[in-house]
Amino acid sequence: MLFEDNMFDVNLSLFMPDVDFSRDNKILEPMEGFLRGNMFKDEYVPYKNLTYFKLNPSSEKEKMLYKVMALSFAINDLNLYLDLHPDKKDVFDLFKKYSQEKEKLCNEYEKLYGPLEVTGTTGSKFDWIDSPWPWENKGGSMYV
Amino acid sequence: MFKYVKHTNFPINIKKKDLRMAKYLISQFGGANGELAASLRYFSQKFSMPDDYGKALLNDIATEELGHCEMIAGMVAQLTKDASISELEAVGLGGRFTEHGKGVYPTNADGAPFTATYFAVTGDPLADIMEDMAAEEKARAVYENLIDLTNDEDVLRPLLFLRQREIVHFNRFKELYEYYKKKGY
Numbered sequence: 001m002l003f004e005d006n007m008f009d010v011n012l013s014l015f016m017p018d019v020d021f022s023r024d025n026k027i028l029e030p031m032e033g034f035l036r037g038n039m040f041k042d043e044y045v046p047y048k049n050l051t052y053f054k055l056n057p058s059s060e061k062e063k064m065l066y067k068v069m070a071l072s073f074a075i076n077d078l079n080l081y082l083d084l085h086p087d088k089k090d091v092f093d094l095f096k097k098y099s100q101e102k103e104k105l106c107n108e109y110e111k112l113y114g115p116l117e118v119t120g121t122t123g124s125k126f127d128w129i130d131s132p133w134p135w136e137n138k139g140g141s142m143y144v
Numbered sequence: 145m146f147k148y149v150k151h152t153n154f155p156i157n158i159k160k161k162d163l164r165m166a167k168y169l170i171s172q173f174g175g176a177n178g179e180l181a182a183s184l185r186y187f188s189q190k191f192s193m194p195d196d197y198g199k200a201l202l203n204d205i206a207t208e209e210l211g212h213c214e215m216i217a218g219m220v221a222q223l224t225k226d227a228s229i230s231e232l233e234a235v236g237l238g239g240r241f242t243e244h245g246k247g248v249y250p251t252n253a254d255g256a257p258f259t260a261t262y263f264a265v266t267g268d269p270l271a272d273i274m275e276d277m278a279a280e281e282k283a284r285a286v287y288e289n290l291i292d293l294t295n296d297e298d299v300l301r302p303l304l305f306l307r308q309r310e311i312v313h314f315n316r317f318k319e320l321y322e323y324y325k326k327k328g329y
Contacts, residue, residue, distance in 0.1 A: 034154070037308025045311050047288055053301045055155060069151055076153075076208060080316050083200040084323070116150050134152045135218030137159075137225070 027091070030074035030098060031067070039077040061113050068109055068116070071102040146207070153211040154305045158222040158298045163235045165294050166223035167253060172290065172306075173216040174250025174258035177282040179306075183209035185263035185279060189272045194329050198269060201320055202276075205313055212309070215302055217248045223299075269329045273321045280314035 026041055033039035035052045046052075057063040078095040085091065110120040114127045121128040172178045186206035193199045224232075224246060232241045240255060250258035263279070266272055287307035294300060 035305075037154075037305040038312050040312075043312055043315055044308065047291060047304065047307060050291065050300070050304060052304055053297055055301075065151060066155065069153070069155065072149070072151075073153065076204075077312065079204055080201065080208075080312070083204055084197050084316060084319050117147060128150075134150055135156075135214060135221060137157055137222045 027078075027094065030070040033077065034066075034070035034073040039074055040081070064105070064109050064112070068102065068105050071098050071105065074098050075102060146210075152215050152218065153208070154215065154302050156215055156218050156222065156298075156302050158219060158296070160296055160298065161226060161231075162223045162294070162296060162299070163227055163231055163237060165296070165299060166220045167235055167237060168290060168293055169216060169223065169253075169299075170220050170248075170251055171253040172283070172286060173213060173220065173248070175252035175256075175286070176262045177279065177286045178250075178252075178258075178262075179209050179212040179216055179283075180250050180258055181262040182206075182279055182283060183213060184260065185265075186276065188263070188265045189276070192265070192267045192269070192272070194269050194324070197323065198273070198320060201316055205316070208309070212306060215306065217250075219299065219302065220248050269324050270321065273317055273324065276317045277314055277321060280310045280317060284310040284314070 027033075028036070028039055028041055030039075035055070036044050037052075038044050055066060057066055075095060075098050078091055078098070082088065082091055082095060106116055106120070110116055110122070114123075114130060115121040118128050174180055183206050186202040186209065190199055190202035190206065193202055227246065229238075229241060232238060232246075240249075240251075243249070252258075264272070264275055266275075284307055287303055287310065291300060291303050291307065294303075
């Protein structure tokens, strides 16, 4: 495995689920799931000897955005599962918990660094239009 | 309707120009097994799903795939940034430059433009979902071919993520297929 515990030096307690899945370790924490590409542990099928790589955020802004992205990923993957299993209360509870955490973190991010959604453009200037856009790259130092 | 969120599904930050890889990678945007075909396939099929499970799943996977289109197209843009015309010509992208400049046009790796003939909508949920399962497996296979073609970590990282998403989507479609089969749709 190319990478084990922590993606980087941040407090991962934010992502610890209230529901205790540790007994069967069925659902991964958002950051772990995000790096793998799946929230359900038993769905992970690595290719050859490649597993997943460490991300290297270059700033506080990038670190925070990666947390937002990890939560957003977790919500999306649980969403797909819940589409077919809407009665799984434990998964739905986790979905709601991550949704709340993401909303809170997005608000904090938007206050510090600008809008993630157009309705988050609430400052003195319409900075929704500001670069970089997610598909851009400014010499390897920007957040995407 | 759709809302835009100003971040990618997974971080993309390619530092090294690689026109050869860009030429291959474009297939996962505009090729037969690419993300655009996946997104439009599920988006179009959702209107004839027979119950809440199918409507929700196809809608939500179609939406995720549109984000994957942005990832692949963004990777192509980053891989070709600052390329000169002679560099493009050297990897056989002169014809592409003639038609599209340095724009990101959805084609396969050989330059064939995207077409809706890459996917089907039969109106039959079992037929459509069986196609969706095959589509996810084919996309996984193409991601594995692409992974074999590079050793740039900045390129590998998102490719491994996207490959794993194909596996997860396949599992969800398979569950839905088995359920619909039992229901007798």
